[in-house]
Amino acid sequence: MTTHAVTAASGKLGRLVVEALLERGVAPADVVAVVRTPAKVADLAGRGVQVRRGDYAEPSSLAEALAGVDRLLLVSGDTPGERVAQHLNVVEAAKAAGVQRIAYTSILRADTTGNPLAPDHRATEEAIAASGLAHTVLRNGWYTENYTDQLGRYLATGEVLGSTGEGRVSAATRADYAAAAAAALLDEGTGDAVHELGGPSFTFAELAATISEVTGTAVVHRDVTTAEHVAALRAAGLDEGTAGFVAALDASIARGELATDSDDLARLVGRPLTGLADAVRAASA
Template identity: 60%
Template sequence: MPTYAITGATGQFGRLAVAELLRRGTAPADVVALVRDPAKAADLSASGVDVREADYDRPETLEPALKGVDALLFVSGNSVGARVPQHTAVVDAAKAAGVGRIVYTSVLRAASSDLPVAPDHVATEGLLAASGIPTTVLRNGWYTENYFGLLSQAEATGSIASATRGAAVSPATRADLAAAAAAALLDESTAGRTYELAGPSFTLTELAAAFSEVLGREVVHHEVSVEELTAGLQAAGLDAGTAGFYAAVDVATAGGALEGSTADLEELLGRPATPLTDALRAARV
């Protein structure tokens, strides 16, 4: 049987992907969990999953961890500014170890996106194309969970604010995107394809209405300027760099960077994407 490996297997996304592989009938012995700290994967090891140390910042750990892997789910790193050298190390190690196929988690419409995270993903897609390893590119939209912080704010204040200028966003739940990644990993025919993965679309005004429904109280959305948003984020305790990052995301959102179709996601899932209100209610449990 093929051996399937997942990087970042103790992270939120990676754990869901491992669980989905097992749910779909993959034998635990055929699943390799690649983690920075094996002690944090004791539960996976106890279930029969092969846990191996693999640290993006320690390239010497990568090639040995990838030996014997037929298909790799390469979950992108989360260190902005460090991704390109980290990802270069992973691709080099995969090539040296003889990995047969890679599934990579990129960002929605990476090549044309104004999102501040897009350049790292464009660079990685280029590395993968140059490697010669058959690759499936999963261009993931934003996680629905990214809006759960706003849900808490809405519950406390009855309002949310953005500088999205009425543009729609199309996030998907982390579980849906992880399930899609597992499906792509198991299906050799996805090699060579790029999937634009997005969930159901809504504006921030529609998000406020969904918050109202879930919370049982009126929530309103206020459109503000980028400067007002940045100042508000800093007043809430964010440092200037982080506040600027989130403001840049809203600017990109206003330009359509986070809006997409559910077609590719639902093709991989074999079912409809999780509706927004269902995700919000689950977050409240």
């Protein structure tokens, strides 16, 4: 049988990918959940999933975690500045373990975008390609949860603040991205693939309008300049570097770098994607 491994399986995305593999009929014994802290996924172990300790920063742990694995999903790390070296550890361990295919969660338009998160992803994609491993690159757009997790603040302040202009965001829920990742792991195709993934796009004005309609509370979009955005974030308590980084993400949206007309996500998932209104409705509940 084919063994499928998912790194960062205790995280919000990785756990959903494990669940999606099980929902698609993969036997629990054929799923490996790679985590830094096994106790966090004791429930998965109780269901028969193989739980193995693996830390991106500890190559020896990765060698043990990936032993006997046929297909691997590398969920990108969350520490800018350290991710490339950590990802390379996983790629090297996968190659040494004889992994047949590696999939990686990258960022939309990784090869061309000016998004400040892109360089780490671009470098990882290049390393995977150079490894000689068969690979699938999953260029995820923004998570809808980036916005629905802030619903309480939007409702309290009555506004969605940003410096995105009329830029559109092709966001999708983590569950939809997870379903796509599971489908990519199970794909029997032999060639390398790059998927640009995103849901139906919306502007921040449309986000505010959707929140207003779903919740019955008036919320408006307040668009500001990048400098004004940084100042507002600083006033809210962010340090200068973090405020500048957040504003740079909005600038990427304004340039259209987080929007796509690709249907790769819907095609991989094989069902209708979760719409923005439904996501807001679920969050508000």
